[in-house]
Amino acid sequence: xxxxxxxxxxxxxxxxxxxxxxxxxxxxxxxxxxxxxxxxxxxxxxxxxxxxxxxxxxxxxxxxxxxxxxxxxxxxxxxxxxxxxxxxxxxxxxxxxxxxxxxxxxxxxxxxxxxxxxxxxxxxxxxxxxxxxxxxxxxxxxxxxxxxxxxxxxxxxxxxxxxxxxxxxxxxxxxxxxxxxxxxxxxxxxxxxxxxxxxxxxxxxxxxxxxxxxxxxxxxxxxxxxxxxxxxxxxxxxxxxxxxxxxxxxxxxxxxxxxxxxxxxxxxxxxxxxxxxxxxxxxxxxxxxxxxxxxxxxxxxxxxxxxxxxxxxxxxxxxxxxxxxxxxxxxxxxxxxxxxxxxxxxxxxxxxxxxxxxxxxxxxxxxxxxxxxxxxxxxxxxxxxxxxxxxxxxxxxxxxxxxxxxxxxxxxxxxxxxxxxxxxxxxxxxxxxxxxxxxxxxxxxxxxxxxxxxxxxxxxxxxxxxxxxxxxxxxxxxxxxxxxxxxxxxxxxxxxxxxxxxxxxxxxxxxxxxxxxxxxxxxxxxxxxxxxxxxxxxxxxxxxxxxxxxxxxxxxxxxxxxxxxxxxxxxxxxxxxxxxxxxxxxxxxxxxxxxxxxx
Numbered sequence: 001x002x003x004x005x006x007x008x009x010x011x012x013x014x015x016x017x018x019x020x021x022x023x024x025x026x027x028x029x030x031x032x033x034x035x036x037x038x039x040x041x042x043x044x045x046x047x048x049x050x051x052x053x054x055x056x057x058x059x060x061x062x063x064x065x066x067x068x069x070x071x072x073x074x075x076x077x078x079x080x081x082x083x084x085x086x087x088x089x090x091x092x093x094x095x096x097x098x099x100x101x102x103x104x105x106x107x108x109x110x111x112x113x114x115x116x117x118x119x120x121x122x123x124x125x126x127x128x129x130x131x132x133x134x135x136x137x138x139x140x141x142x143x144x145x146x147x148x149x150x151x152x153x154x155x156x157x158x159x160x161x162x163x164x165x166x167x168x169x170x171x172x173x174x175x176x177x178x179x180x181x182x183x184x185x186x187x188x189x190x191x192x193x194x195x196x197x198x199x200x201x202x203x204x205x206x207x208x209x210x211x212x213x214x215x216x217x218x219x220x221x222x223x224x225x226x227x228x229x230x231x232x233x234x235x236x237x238x239x240x241x242x243x244x245x246x247x248x249x250x251x252x253x254x255x256x257x258x259x260x261x262x263x264x265x266x267x268x269x270x271x272x273x274x275x276x277x278x279x280x281x282x283x284x285x286x287x288x289x290x291x292x293x294x295x296x297x298x299x300x301x302x303x304x305x306x307x308x309x310x311x312x313x314x315x316x317x318x319x320x321x322x323x324x325x326x327x328x329x330x331x332x333x334x335x336x337x338x339x340x341x342x343x344x345x346x347x348x349x350x351x352x353x354x355x356x357x358x359x360x361x362x363x364x365x366x367x368x369x370x371x372x373x374x375x376x377x378x379x380x381x382x383x384x385x386x387x388x389x390x391x392x393x394x395x396x397x398x399x400x401x402x403x404x405x406x407x408x409x410x411x412x413x414x415x416x417x418x419x420x421x422x423x424x425x426x427x428x429x430x431x432x433x434x435x436x437x438x439x440x441x442x443x444x445x446x447x448x449x450x451x452x453x454x455x456x457x458x459x460x461x462x463x464x465x466x467x468x469x470x471x472x473x474x475x476x477x478x479x480x481x482x483x484x485x486x487x488x489x490x491x492x493x494x495x496x497x498x499x500x501x502x503x504x505x506x507x508x509x510x511x512x513x514x515x516x517x518x519x520x521x522x523x524x525x526x527x528x529x530x531x532x533x534x535x536x537x538x539x540x541x542x543x544x545x546x547x548x549x550x551x552x553x554x555x556x557x558x559x560x561x562x563x564x565x566x567x568x569x570x571x572x573x574x575x576x577x578x579x580x581x582x583x584x585x586x587x588x589x590x591x592x593x594x595x596x597x598x599x
Contacts, residue, residue, distance in 0.1 A: 002313050002426030004055040004120045006047035009556065010358055011112065014365050015039065018542045021108075024369055028376040031106050039109065042094075046113045049089065050120035053082050058121040061262020062429045066203070071250045073202040073264045079124055083157075083205040092128055092157035096135060100147055101155045107375060108368035114298065115361070119305040122433055123262030127160055127200045133295050134161025134212050138231070141279040141287045149237050150210050159208040159243075163295070164195040164232075164268055165288065172446055174214060174285065175223035181215040181230060181275060190272040191215050191232050194252070201266030202234075202251035208243040209234040211268070213275060214284050221282065229284030230275035249273040259432030293394060295441045297367060300397040303405030304360040306434035310412030311353035313426065318346055318415055340415070348570070349411040355536070355567040356404040358560075362535040363401065367393055385466060392455050392463040393531065399447035400528025402437035409434040448520035451527065457506055457516065464502060471495045471534045478537075483544060487537040487568055494530050494575060501526070501579060508585060518586035526578040533572050540564035 015021040016036065025031040057078045064076040086092065095110030096102025110132070118125040135154045138146055153159040170176035179193025191213055195201075202209065211232040220226030235243035248271045255265040279287040322337040331338045340346045370393070373386035413420035413427040420427040438444050455463045475492040478484050505523065508515040543560035546552055 087157035303401030
């Protein structure tokens with residue numbers, strides 16, 4: 001039966017050994033409490049909660065789903081009780097400002113906890129996960145009164161949050177949204193419109209839900225320049241700070257979905273609901289990017305979660321399942337057949353999952369440290385450098401890790417064979433649940449346009465250089481390390497070719513802008529494979545150093561080196577095909593007339 005064990009050893013390897021988190025936190029003001037002992041205690045307790053409370057509810061949520069009765073949504077059995085345990089444990093407040101009731105730990109610590117919670121039960125994790133984005137948005141753009149009223153309750157976990165962006169007719173093109181905001185004499189607004197695909201939009205787990213809503217003022221300019229952002233609570237707060245009168249909003253329907261059945265994905269109707277402006281008028285989309293960037297890192301975590309969960313369960317199955325004999329003769333002659341883990345193709349799938357899980361963890365934790373630096377460092381040049389790198393890596397992390405997460409979930413099902421298609425093993429649920437991750441917070445295509453168009457070409461390649469410089473310095477530092485050249489040489493070559501390929505795309509785009517759209521998704525995946533190669537090379541160097549010093553578990557470090565070699569020899573060559581398809585240009589996509597798309 002499906003199970004989850006928090007990969008604490010690998011988490012500690014990435015944090016403590018590769019990324020040197022102790023030095024990282026010492027370099028940042030306000031992070032004094034983020035000591036190795038503190039982090040270890042948080043990880044251990046978070047692992048217990050995730051393994052013992054949340055993981056057993058994963059299949060329950062898929063089987064039962066959410067139920068809409070009138071205006072109220074009931075979550076699956078055990079979800080509400082688990083959330084109360086989560087709140088009582090103080091987990092929602094972990095990485096927030098003590099001024100508003102938080103524990104003051106850095107953002108990266110919260111991201112580590114989110115991995116444990118999300119891998120154990122992604123549907124459940126979305127309820128507090130959406131709150132995190134709402135907190136960040138109010139903290140960054142809200143007034144002190146709004147922070148006192150809403151942020152304190154969100155940080156305590158008493159209330160949860162959502163983001164209400166899209167509408168049925170506009171999808172990702174938010175410039176087309178129609179939801180209206182009518183100013184009132186008391187300074188509030190009446191919000192009217194319908195939002196779709198609202199995760200955790202209505203539920204029974206918290207006493208109030210704070211919706212962050214995009215809407216238009218009456219005199220707003222057309223398009224994205226005319227969007228404002230509003231707080232619209234389910235229950236309007238009283239002067240005491242407690243939830244009061246019910247606002248005029250409701251869940252009109254629950255979406256019938258492919259997966260994540262345990263999370264309530266709602267159609268939300270706002271019928272002249274009372275709302276409060278956040279930030280400046282007509283600057284709502286700018287404010288919403290605070291929420292969106294938080295959500296994109298969170299969705300990258302979803303890709304990692306489905307990879308890790310699929311890997312753990314398919315590995316356990318591959319060790320137990322007996323099928324056929326190894327081609328060189330019986331590996332287990334005392335048994336009726338050999339366990340399928342002996343077969344090369346099963347090894348290929350397991351190693352792909354392992355490489356993407358451990359590489360994805362390194363990428364997310366690397367980004368998490370950049371988040372810390374952007375928010376906490378007092379050195380302005382360091383902050384700008386971290387911010388540039390983070391802006392560049394965020395679309396890669398979101399899109400690349402969700403694409404590889406879905407690939408890994410499918411490989412997990414494949415390892416199970418016919419049993420993977422049967423619900424009791426959980427593998428088909430993992431495939432269904434993971435599929436949405438490539439659509440959340442902007443599809444892979446949208447992330448790719450953001451990366452290549454906005455982040456790279458519009459900065460004349462400066463954001464790309466901010467990261468390739470890091471890779472170049474690392475390769476230089478290992479130039480004399482002979483045992484690492486099988487990693488350093490291909491990484492150095494690809495790092496150089498990355499810039500050359502970007503220049504070729506840019507030159508073509510000067511003649512035909514469609515070249516950007518034609519190249520973008522392949523470019524993002526190409527970038528993702530190189531980014532992960534850099535992190536795998538760093539992990540390989542760390543593992544080699546530990547082996548040479550005779551420190552720790554030699555088998556663990558040897559496995560790291562072997563997985564790194566698998567990644568470089570079996571996964572990284574995908575960049576060759578992507579380079580070819582990118583160089584083929586836009587003509588093969590656009591030369592066919594629309595009328596020729598017939599059947």
